[in-house]
Amino acid sequence: MATLANPVEMAAEVKGRFGAYGGRYVPETLMAALEELEEAYERADADPAFHAELDGLLHHYCGRPTAMYFAKRLTEQLGGAQIWLKREDLLHTGAHKINNALGQGLLARRMGKQRIIAETGAGQHGVATATVCALLGLECVIYMGEEDMRRQELNVYRMRLLGAEVREVSAGSATLKDAINEAMRDWVTNVRTTCYILGSALGAHPYPTMVRNFHRVIGREAREQMLEQAGRLPDVIVACVGGGSNAIGAFYEFLPDASVRLIGVEAGGRGSGLGEHAARFQKVGGGLPGVLQGTYSYVLQDEAGQVSGTHSVSAGLDYASVGPEHAMLHDSGRAEYVSCSDEEALQATVALSRTEGIVPALETAHAVAEAMRIAPGMGKDEIVLVNLSGRGDKDMGILARELHLGGAPAENKGTSAPEESL
Numbered sequence: 001m002a003t004l005a006n007p008v009e010m011a012a013e014v015k016g017r018f019g020a021y022g023g024r025y026v027p028e029t030l031m032a033a034l035e036e037l038e039e040a041y042e043r044a045d046a047d048p049a050f051h052a053e054l055d056g057l058l059h060h061y062c063g064r065p066t067a068m069y070f071a072k073r074l075t076e077q078l079g080g081a082q083i084w085l086k087r088e089d090l091l092h093t094g095a096h097k098i099n100n101a102l103g104q105g106l107l108a109r110r111m112g113k114q115r116i117i118a119e120t121g122a123g124q125h126g127v128a129t130a131t132v133c134a135l136l137g138l139e140c141v142i143y144m145g146e147e148d149m150r151r152q153e154l155n156v157y158r159m160r161l162l163g164a165e166v167r168e169v170s171a172g173s174a175t176l177k178d179a180i181n182e183a184m185r186d187w188v189t190n191v192r193t194t195c196y197i198l199g200s201a202l203g204a205h206p207y208p209t210m211v212r213n214f215h216r217v218i219g220r221e222a223r224e225q226m227l228e229q230a231g232r233l234p235d236v237i238v239a240c241v242g243g244g245s246n247a248i249g250a251f252y253e254f255l256p257d258a259s260v261r262l263i264g265v266e267a268g269g270r271g272s273g274l275g276e277h278a279a280r281f282q283k284v285g286g287g288l289p290g291v292l293q294g295t296y297s298y299v300l301q302d303e304a305g306q307v308s309g310t311h312s313v314s315a316g317l318d319y320a321s322v323g324p325e326h327a328m329l330h331d332s333g334r335a336e337y338v339s340c341s342d343e344e345a346l347q348a349t350v351a352l353s354r355t356e357g358i359v360p361a362l363e364t365a366h367a368v369a370e371a372m373r374i375a376p377g378m379g380k381d382e383i384v385l386v387n388l389s390g391r392g393d394k395d396m397g398i399l400a401r402e403l404h405l406g407g408a409p410a411e412n413k414g415t416s417a418p419e420e421s422l
């Protein structure tokens with residue numbers, strides 16, 4: 001098996017940089033906080049006791065290792081490569097996000113911070129953070145856009161039930177980007193007592209590196225499980241990319257394996273025009289390098305450099321920028337980035353639900369859609385591994401509406417079965 005130089009380790013020579021990307025573009029008032037966090041993280045990462053506690057909770061509390069599952073019926077239906085699923089959807093709270101929230105929560109406690117703040121879009125990171133705060137006895141404040149609070153009402157209730165305070169953000173587009181701005185403002189004001197738990201491989205150094213490292217366990221387990229259960233490494237790994245944390249966690253251990261193709265799937269939304277999607281790496285109408293919220297990466301922006309609006313049926317992929325490590329992997333060609341439309345994601349949700357009895361999150365369904373696209377053209381002995389980042393329970397309201405699960409649409413009630421509207 002050929003081995004590539006690991007581009008990440010090469011870039012790690014400059015701390016917090018991934019090639020030209022990454023860095024720490026923040027107001028002076030946050031510099032000290034980021035330095036304190038970086039130092040504490042490096043000390044914790046080098047301490048076996050920290051890893052022992054984290055690994056223990058990942059196992060006994062979160063349910064790691066997650067299963068590696070051969071999707072036999074979906075494979076047969078597609079008639080090509082074998083589809084295997086890394087079941088992060090089986091983790092406590094229903095998605096990969098708890099890997100990182102738990103790691104950062106333990107770190108905050110080590111640093112003696114009693115108060116936790118976080119941002120959330122779809123609410124999954126907010127729920128994971130509120131869960132960890134309940135577990136560790138920490139105070140928890142979650143910033144969430146007004147629009148997202150409306151779209152993801154159930155997750156708001158879950159966070160409150162877990163003891164978190166959910167603060168509504170009505171500035172700007174009242175979504176994730178605005179929630180991050182408010183959380184950063186809070187952090188500047190309360191930096192002595194407060195730790196900011198960031199939810200994806202985004203933001204200023206050390207977040208992209210730290211978040212990736214907390215999710216590396218996905219790829220580490222997947223590598224071992226593939227060798228044990230299939231006797232070989234996968235030919236392709238597919239993961240959806242919002243900020244990029246589940247994807248980088250799945251990809252990282254395979255970066256040196258030249259035989260393993262890595263495909264990240266962005267939100268193609270409802271069209272290729274700016275504002276219609278969140279496909280930062282799209283060739284035409286996609287993003288350009290720029291700084292957003294502390295890091296240098298690809299950013300969807302207009303000709304004047306104004307951050308553009310985004311659209312996706314899945315709130316978790318609906319963000320104008322992307323983790324800086326993905327920007328590097330994109331430019332170097334080590335990973336490929338494609339997009340799937342809202343419609344393809346909805347169809348993939350139905351396909352996986354009906355062939356395997358697994359309802360994926362809408363974010364995750366983008367990765368399933370790409371696997372369904374490529375598998376038929378591949379050999380039956382080849383393997384496509386999909387990182388199944390989360391389960392679809394949180395999306396049931398959207399799915400009910402989009403797939404007419406409540407029955408026929410009002411205008412032709414009684415005449416069309418749910419299938420006909422797919």
Ligand SMILES: *Cc1c(COP(=O)(O)O)cnc(C)c1O
Nearest residue numbers: 200242243244245246316363390
């Ligand atoms: C939040 C979320 C994502 C997107 O975030 P990444 O950081 O890109 O992984 C994907 N899938 C699920 C289930 C999520 O909750």
